[in-house]
Amino acid sequence: MKQILNFIGGFFSSKPDSPSMKRLCGLLCTIFLCYTMYENSKTDEHTQPSVPLVESVALLAFGCLGLTSAEVIMKKKKEEPKTEE
Secondary structure, three states: OHHHHHHHHHOOOOOOOOOOHHHHHHHHHHHHHHHHHHHHOOOOHHHOOOHHHHHHHHHHHHHHHHHHHHHHHHHHHHHOOOOOO
């Protein structure tokens, strides 16, 4: 039980080895957006979700996953050791 609480608590810390809240948020937004689009394909036009809502969830998912990717790339550049000749 303590391992599960430590894992969940890792989302709220900024340690490098802990899980990322941005990845979790991006993943959940992507899953919900895909589910909404799938369900929307089976319904009539008058029951569609609002377009701004779908676009904002898509932007949030893209932003969260994009920020995490940018952090990983920038972190790798900083960690590269300089070779001396």
